[in-house]
Amino acid sequence: MVNKRMKAQAALKLARAAARRNDYTIDELPGRGKGSHRMFVVLNSEQNIVGRFTLTSHSRDISIGVLRSIEDGLSHLFGAKWMEK
Numbered sequence: 001m002v003n004k005r006m007k008a009q010a011a012l013k014l015a016r017a018a019a020r021r022n023d024y025t026i027d028e029l030p031g032r033g034k035g036s037h038r039m040f041v042v043l044n045s046e047q048n049i050v051g052r053f054t055l056t057s058h059s060r061d062i063s064i065g066v067l068r069s070i071e072d073g074l075s076h077l078f079g080a081k082w083m084e085k
Contacts, residue, residue, distance in 0.1 A: 002083050005061035018078040
C-alpha cells in the first residue's frame with residue numbers, strides 16, 4: 001500500500017513499469033480529461049481496454065488517497081502493492 005506522496009510523473013513511471021512486467025501497455029486518451037487532468041488506459045495484447053486511471057499534469061505531489069485509489073483500481077491487473085518500489 002502506498003504510504004508516501006509522489007509526483008504524477010513518478011506514478012506514471014511506476015504504472016508503465018508494472019504494465020510492461022504484465023504484458024500490458026499504457027496509452028493516454030487524447031482529448032479526454034478535464035483541465036489539468038489526463039486520462040490513461042491500460043491495454044492488453046489485443047489492444048482492448050482493461051483498465052483506466054487519471055493523473056494531473058501539474059507539478060505538485062499527488063495525495064496519498066488518490067495514489068491508493070489508483071493502486072487499488074489497477075491491482076487486479078498488476079497485483080497487490082504494485083506501486084511500492
